[in-house]
Amino acid sequence: MPRRKAKHARARANAHVADKQVHDRIDEDELILRLEALDEDPFILALDQVQDPHNLGACMRSAEAAGAHAVIAPQHRTVGLTDTVRRVSVGAADQIPYVQVVNLGRTLERFKELGIWLVGTGDEESQLIYDVDLKGPLCLIMGSEAAGIRSKTARMCDHLVKIPMLGTVDCLNLSVATGVCLFEAVRQRI
Template sequence: MVIYGTHPVEEALRGRRKVHRIWATEPGNWTGNVTIVSADEIAERAETDAHQGVAALVDPYIYVDEAELLAVENPFIIALDEITDPQNLGAIARTAEGVGVTGLVIPERRAAEVTPAVCKASAGAVEHLPIARVRNLADFLQSAKDKQCWVYGAAAGSDTRYDQPDYKGGVIAVMGAEGKGLRPRVASMCDDLVSLPLLGKVESLNVSATAAVLLYEMLQQRLDAST
């Protein structure tokens, strides 16, 4: 896989997968097997002009097993229900890594996976964030509930405001695709559906913005509980 962009390459060098080769327009502080080339050559290798003067050949992305995410005490997980936009997946992954979640869960089908575009959109956060791909998201949520986790889905118009539930302990935040929301079976696995108040004229927020608000509310409660 060829990833591109300053932060993605920097984080890959610090992350779990092997970086085999780096192409850069300037020497910079890159380590390893670095070749100085033109911007056009990098664009050709990266298949985009948004490379910021650097690209790298790395191992395929390393997904974790879903059981690993639930094996820790009081897991803090975000699950995405058929989010297909790589920019949204990358942005959510960046926030998720920032708040220190146990991991992120995505379905194997009809969903974005970790691609170079997602690496770029996450600013390299995917290199440090455990991500699991599951065959059936509803079944994963049931497994989480069996381990005493509480599951909260984001749903516009829900009567429960996002800051009302108790997010301490094991908790899963579930986000649905823009326009479609959560699929019925996934929604049925949630202990509650929560919504963000919208006081302006727009009817909804981008899913990555919603995820950021919800995850930071969850983090704040968990930080308060630990002090």
């Protein structure tokens, strides 16, 4: 048994090194160039100060599965691509670009200049995600685990939406809410 465990540990370590080499690291300017060159409407997930690596990994997995072109986040007060993020993403962290930007607000302004609609989420909003058109160029913005999106980020949004909650709990886990919102966009887009 110990040999078997060691063999599997070596295989996981070798796969992890290979994964790091495959990952596509790009900066904000490269992301903008790629978005401008797309033959389809851009679809981006922005995460505003997400700090839990499990949430980031799950969000990246959902974003990649939904066909998003990138996941963006600010450099400060945000988790980076850790081993935990990679493990939880089940390979998605090596497939979808994760771009940590210096200034999220400035990046969102650049998206607006490209004609990308900004849709922010929050528990207290009045408009339901199901009532907003998510078919065109889209950046879906999800907030931190505790505070949601910052007020400065919210003011930049074209729409602020919520997921209807019919039970007694008042909100979903960040990664679950992200999946719901991403796949509502997918449902509308197909």
